[in-house]
Amino acid sequence: MYNIPSQIILRRLMNKKILVSVLILNWNGKEHLNECISSLIEGCGRDDVEFVVVDNSSSDGSVEFVRDRFSFDERVKVLSLDKNYGWSGGNNRGIKKSIEQGSKYIFLLNNDTKVEKGCIEKLIEFSETYPEAGAVAPKILLYDQPFLINSIGLECSIIGSAWDRGIGRVDTPRWNKIEEVAGVCGAGMWLKSDALKIIGLLPEEFEIYLDDLDLCLRMWMNGFKVLTCPEAVVHHKFSMTWKTSVEREKRKYYLNTRNRFWLIERNFPKKELLKILMYILFGEAKAIGNSIKKLELWRVK
Incomplete structure (x- = not known):
């Protein structure tokens, strides 16, 4: 059982505005949700952050599981969609709702991830320090081999090929610098709502692959930067299915x-x-x- 800090309960009664919407896209991934959401609850004590499971019409009981398991924390919510809209389409529907309610930042998170304690607070602090950043890449480590990097931003070649920066490399201090990158891996993608209002949302016609990079390139084209925030750490069950x-x-x-x-x-x-x-x-x-x-x-x- 989790203990919700008294200050969170008090502030909720004051209807404090949501600062960050964490969107956890899910489709039949119930087996991943407990660890993902639990890491968010335990790792973030702020009351102005919401954790929204954007469910792409799952048939494995994911929605019921989340509502029953995490009913004790009002920050956990479910956006249940009428069909599977894919990665970009599902996230876009969550993003639109978050922007409409006034969320300043949006954190796209795969359901097969867990965040380290303080991850969200570090991303908030980073964004307030670097307001020119429209998108931010946390350090994503491999879940089963947390000494290896999954991604700390995306790189891109002249022929449109893209790859995760640092993938398979040992996590050493060389990766702890704040740097400009071409894009952010969609497994853990921090976005500024004001930037999205200008550049638009994810390209749903892509279905999957390079849609995250397309969004970030449009950030650059519209005067925003895409930066890394190595202090914010996410662990990802990188899949080769x-x-x-x-x-x-x-x-x-x-x-x-x-x-x-x-x-x-x-x-x-x-x-x-x-x-x-x-x-x-x-x-x-x-x-x-x-x-x-x-x-x-x-x-x-």
């Missing part, structure tokens, strides 16, 4: 390739498109050669 079958691998390859072209079209300088196309053709030729060597002929069809 897309590699469990050839069909899923095909789908992943298709979405990544299609979304790369969309990302370039939407965000890269038009005058550089011819040069970018040449780099893409060279890169794809190498990829085709590697696929033939590996007998992954579906990649060249």
Whole structure:
């Protein structure tokens, strides 16, 4: 049983305005929710923060579980959607509601994560110190190997390929600097509502892959910065489930390739498109050669 600080109870009676909306996107992930939400409750003592499970029409009893398990803390809420809108679509519906109610900051969080104590407070302090930051990347560590980095921001190449900065590297002091990055990993993404009002929301047409980067590139294009906040730490059960079958691998390859072209079209300088196309053709030729060597002929069809 958790003890809710008396100051939180007192402030709730005063209907204090919500400062931060933590949006936990969920679809049939009930097995992850207890640890994720518990880490938020235990790790954040502020009463002006809400923890909202944005449920994409789960069928595993996720909604009922959250309402029953965490009924003791009014900060835990559920936004139950009528169907599965995917990652961008589900988050967008949570973001819209958060902006409408006046939340200053929005923290997108995967359901298979847990936050370290003080994570949210550190992100709030960081954003107040660096108001030019429209998006902030916490340090995301691998859940089963917390000495290794999952992501501390995203990097991007001229051909639209993106990767998690620091992935698989040992978490040493070199990663504790505040730095500018191209984007933020969607597993733990801190956003400023005022920036979203200007640049818009996540691109739902992307379905999955590179939608988080697209949002952050639009931050840069509209005069905001994207920074890292290494003191705020999230642990992520980094999943490789897309590699469990050839069909899923095909789908992943298709979405990544299609979304790369969309990302370039939407965000890269038009005058550089011819040069970018040449780099893409060279890169794809190498990829085709590697696929033939590996007998992954579906990649060249």
